Amino acid sequence: MHSIQRFDDAAVAAQEAVGRQTFDQVMVPTYAPSAMVPVRASGLDLWDQAGRQYLDFTAGIGVTSLGHANPAVVAALRAQADTLWHVGNGFTNEPVLRLAKALTAATFAERAFFCNSGAEANEAAFKLARKYAHGKFGPHKSRIVSCVNSFHGRTLFTVSVGGQPKYTEGFEPLPPDLHHIPFNDIDAARAAITDDVCAVVVEPVQGEGGVLPASVEYLRALREFCDAKGALLIFDEVQCGMGRTGKLFAYMGYGVTPDILTSAKALGNGYPIGAMLTTEAVAAAFTVGAHGTTYGGNPLAAAVALKVLDTINAPAFLARVGAAASYLKDKLDGVAQEYPQVFATVRGSGLMLGMVLSEGWRGKAKEITKAAEAEGLMLLIAGPDVVRLLPALVVTDVQIDEAVARLRRALDTVVAAQ
Numbered sequence: 001m002h003s004i005q006r007f008d009d010a011a012v013a014a015q016e017a018v019g020r021q022t023f024d025q026v027m028v029p030t031y032a033p034s035a036m037v038p039v040r041a042s043g044l045d046l047w048d049q050a051g052r053q054y055l056d057f058t059a060g061i062g063v064t065s066l067g068h069a070n071p072a073v074v075a076a077l078r079a080q081a082d083t084l085w086h087v088g089n090g091f092t093n094e095p096v097l098r099l100a101k102a103l104t105a106a107t108f109a110e111r112a113f114f115c116n117s118g119a120e121a122n123e124a125a126f127k128l129a130r131k132y133a134h135g136k137f138g139p140h141k142s143r144i145v146s147c148v149n150s151f152h153g154r155t156l157f158t159v160s161v162g163g164q165p166k167y168t169e170g171f172e173p174l175p176p177d178l179h180h181i182p183f184n185d186i187d188a189a190r191a192a193i194t195d196d197v198c199a200v201v202v203e204p205v206q207g208e209g210g211v212l213p214a215s216v217e218y219l220r221a222l223r224e225f226c227d228a229k230g231a232l233l234i235f236d237e238v239q240c241g242m243g244r245t246g247k248l249f250a251y252m253g254y255g256v257t258p259d260i261l262t263s264a265k266a267l268g269n270g271y272p273i274g275a276m277l278t279t280e281a282v283a284a285a286f287t288v289g290a291h292g293t294t295y296g297g298n299p300l301a302a303a304v305a306l307k308v309l310d311t312i313n314a315p316a317f318l319a320r321v322g323a324a325a326s327y328l329k330d331k332l333d334g335v336a337q338e339y340p341q342v343f344a345t346v347r348g349s350g351l352m353l354g355m356v357l358s359e360g361w362r363g364k365a366k367e368i369t370k371a372a373e374a375e376g377l378m379l380l381i382a383g384p385d386v387v388r389l390l391p392a393l394v395v396t397d398v399q400i401d402e403a404v405a406r407l408r409r410a411l412d413t414v415v416a417a418q
């Protein structure tokens with residue numbers, strides 16, 4: 001009787017009204033979420049607590065690429081949930097083996113390591129690069145080169161490798177032997193990649209740093225300098241991978257192959273999973289016990305990711321991403337031309353686009369995304385000067401038209417308020 005009473009209390013407590021204000025009462029204040037609280041979503045449509053509909057052009061920051069509650073992904077999750085959730089890495093499992101086979105068949109990689117997030121995939125990559133270099137060349141070869149304005153995650157190692165000092169302030173002392181160079185600057189890379197460098201890490205398209213694609217020449221040069229000095233080239237494709245640029249991974253569009261590639265976000269369409277992909281020779285440095293995580297390669301996450309990968313890695317799917325990307329880019333170019341006082345340019349790759357604010361509108365990206373939300377359009381920022389769009393890859397032309405109409409209304413409002 002007593003235990004049933006407790007269960008009822010818990011059920012009632014779980015149903016107690018909660019809202020945005022509850023966030024300020026019970027959450028560690030690391031985020032400043034929107035006033036509206038999403039409660040359900042399907043495809044690119046999302047509804048808040050008040051039943052208001054929004055078009056989601058954020059995809060949960062580049063995560064729900066197959067749309068919210070994608071039926072095929074939900075079915076894969078449900079089937080696995082009825083079968084086997086978790087065993088721990090003292091045992092392997094069928095979904096993770098299938099996922100690793102599919103990822104290695106689809107890419108340059110011969111080995112996969114799984115974890116739970118982008119930061120963890122990068123943490124694994126940086127640790128692997130250090131371990132590989134220690135074993136092959138000695139402990140002097142430990143420097144990691146990365147780019148100014150890059151973003152690689154929030155663990156102490158990954159945030160320190162990331163090139164945004166605002167995220168490391170107050171967390172010192174930071175890990176040593178890290179070196180930041182300007183993005184897309186070949187001369188700076190040539191000078192920085194010396195014999196003591198174990199790895200160079202780059203986002204083929206910088207996401208958080210402002211939706212900025214690397215040039216082909218830059219990635220080719222990094223490959224050449226790394227080869228010359230025995231350093232590993234790491235591509236962080238956590239945001240730009242998994243079909244976002246119209247290729248399964250962005251490196252495929254550049255024709256430059258890394259030694260290590262990291263993936264997360266869209267890999268699980270909302271179910272947390274990260275992956276680090278590499279060659280057999282590099283992977284060999286991670287011997288038994290060298291690295292690990294309890295949930296890495298969990299059957300639930302792996303079953304979901306396998307369904308996501310199978311869906312995205314199909315020529316017709318990727319061709320449609322390319323077509324949708326050109327359609328959206330044309331529309332946004334049109335908006336930028338209509339509001340020349342607000343926007344300087346539109347840049348990006350595939351369905352990863354940034355509307356760069358003009359000089360006079362610097363710092364007002366958040367103002368624009370708030371106005372868009374008031375019109376029922378969810379957008380992101382990429383720093384204070386760039387409005388970022390990361391719609392699900394399944395976005396239709398009709399949804400793009402509707403989003404652009406809502407964006408225009410929002411811009412009329414913010415322009416009128418100036």
Ligand code: PLP
Pocket residue numbers: 061116117118119120122151152153154203207208236237238239240264265
């Ligand atoms: N790398 C890149 C390029 C990212 O954009 C992000 C997240 O935005 C990360 C790493 C970190 O991923 P996570 O937030 O899953 O740890």
